[in-house]
Amino acid sequence: MIRTRENIYKWIFTVLAFSSLIFLLGIIVVLFVESIPVFRSTGLFKFLFSRNWYPTNEANPEFGILSMLVGSFVVTIGAMLVAIPLGIGSALYIHELAGDKQKMYLKNIVEVLGAVPSIVFGFFGMVIISPFIQQLLKIPTGQCAFTGAVVLGIMAIPTVCSIAEDALSVVPKAFREASFALGANRWQTLWGVVIPAAGSGISTALMLGISRVVGETMTVLMVTGGAAAIPNSIFSPVRPMTSTIAAEMGEAVVGGQHYHALFAIGFVLFVITLVLNLVAEIISRRYRLKLGLDL
Amino acid sequence: MSDEIRIKVEGVNFFYGLKHALIDVNMNIYKNMVTAMIGPSGCGKSTFIRLINRMNDLVAHTTLKGKVLLDGKNIFDPDVDVVELRRKVGMVFQKPNPFPKSIFENMCYGLQINGITDQKILYEKTETALRKAALWDEVKDRLSDSALRLSGGQQQRLCIARCLVVEPEVILFDEPCASLDPISTRKIEDLIVELKKDYTILVVTHNMQQAARISSKAAFFLLGELIEFGNTEDIFTNPRDKRTEDYVSGRFG
């Protein structure tokens, strides 16, 4: 009797667990299936590397996302230039210079800031940073790649900071003590021993930071201007992949080529972030193995 | 003291993956006696004791050959209900492991999972078991306190009481004093001696004085082999095997 009941429970759990897994993995299938029509009509190469995006041209629509890829790329690189020094610098401060109590507060504050919704960053970027940059640099519009990079960079700081701090905190104390015993000062220890030991953990933080920035939608939609053209300077408006999807899905005819093309952008985006996340996971596994920690 | 055999171990071989953890063990455990398993760490004594209530079932990649007969019935037969077996064979672990619940809830757990919900019965059985475990006077006024607030020694006695409350017939102690101070250790030892009137008891210990104080039979394990099994007194004063002699006289281990 008991055994039958136990088996029923086990069975129910297995079925429900697999159905939730199927839902999650279904994302990949759905994206791919919905993208196929465009890949078939346009061709994968032309889709990725043509700069002509004329989705609503009735006679001859064209679907090339090169300018969006470039847009995403430019904004992401810019954002990381902001987020890396500030995020990792803050993590090092929290790790090395903050006292126990300060450390606890700072870590929690960083985590709370990481939960601020992206729409709030986008809104802030639109009403405060973008006009500010426009006036400061005397450029025609503040809604450009540069502003996008700054806002996304600020937004990615908490992500980069807390993952980097985690990586630093698992470096065994013995490493530091060995370095101090050899007469190194704190900075030399930090620079020569702790950072190299935490190196791959810190690169995990970078990968996940990049992944967050690449996939960010509302912020770029609101601050990067939205011109679907390859930017000629960092102060030109750009339109990354995410904002194209968000901006155009409302107008696309369901089941039409435009609709499928937007799914195809989503698919490309998915693949990019998946690769970044996988790389991050592999690095972090190696890192933990190297330090002899549990996975 | 009777000479009635409660548990008969026949030709037991046990593997963790490829590691041969127990090699051809044969042994009899007698009723109402304390049987001690001694030997250096990693010798297989804990593995052995965990076979008796099939705790090793929970460990992946293990294989077993041979039989363990409890009252003549092989506990590894496919028709044996492992849940039933564990109700009959209680266990106390190396580190006290009370549930993060109140003292009373800890005591009731074993009864509740058997479907007993009557508060009066639960309370009565709790009191009886706590008295047997010599803990009643210390906790009777704070049964609803968290069990985690008790001292280590008290926690271990609570774990013993928690085991007694389901009225097992055999109790396995896996180094019950390993993490306790000498005073708590003494209390647990006295308790074990007291309990043997009603129960069949197996104790794993690496402390030879402890084995000498509490057990009537002793088994010496080395590298997975049962080297010698007999009356505790003989094992300590007149061992037959050279290796037993070396160990009990402190020459290695």
Place this chain on the structure above:
Amino acid sequence: MKAEITQKIGFFLLIAALAITILFLGSILYFITVNGVKVLSWQFLTDIPRKAMTAGGVAPAIVGTLYLTLGSILFSLPLGLITAIYLVEYSPKNIIVNILRMSINNLAGVPSVVFGLFGLAVFVKFFGFGVSILAGSLTLSILILPNIISASYEALVAVPRSLREASYALGATQWQTIKNIVVPTALPGILTGVILGIGRAAGETAPILFTAATFYTNRYPVSPMSECMALPYHIYALMTEGTHPDQQKMIAFGCALILLLLVLCISALAIYLREKQRRKYV
């Protein structure tokens, strides 16, 4: 001597990095609070929008966000918890399960707009729920499902083996052990994950863009099949649509402040719970 100077410069740079970070993030909180407070009032919280979005309140958006968030938890909590319990307690420990775990971790990093596409294709179109609270909640629940699974997984794995053994040794079955010992012990950790999930669901915009949200309605949603306003989407809509940008901007500040307070309180609660739990174990 040179080493000392390098150290001073180095530490100065670290302090500067933290200071700039705090300045940036602090200024966001500051500007939104200062401007948001100006429009925040009882009426703002409880009234419907009036005069083409230039006056009145944002109550339908608050209600919409509540429905969407509660709906998403309703789906994702049981499913996520069950999946985590399966992975920890029942699943065979083999390479397939490892791959499953890895894919769940990776799905947590998939951009939210991609979840929006998935919700559009599956819930809005395939199941025919249309643009509705139901479709939006389901989309959000799939979005936070990986987070809830991971958080629950970590919490369940952290339950000491000795507690499970104690339960089994008393003759408990696997299900009794899970129900009475493992899940209650892991509960604070699971709760933390759930609360963080709630915070995320409440603040997301992209997933509801095509599945639930509408810019303007002066009615409250009447059924799960209604479309609804939502705070995050309302901010976006106020800034990009409509004809009175200046008044709309102030209302957007108000919405941003409410959203910010909501999400910050939720994550502060989660962190508080976690710290309390940590202290209990140490």
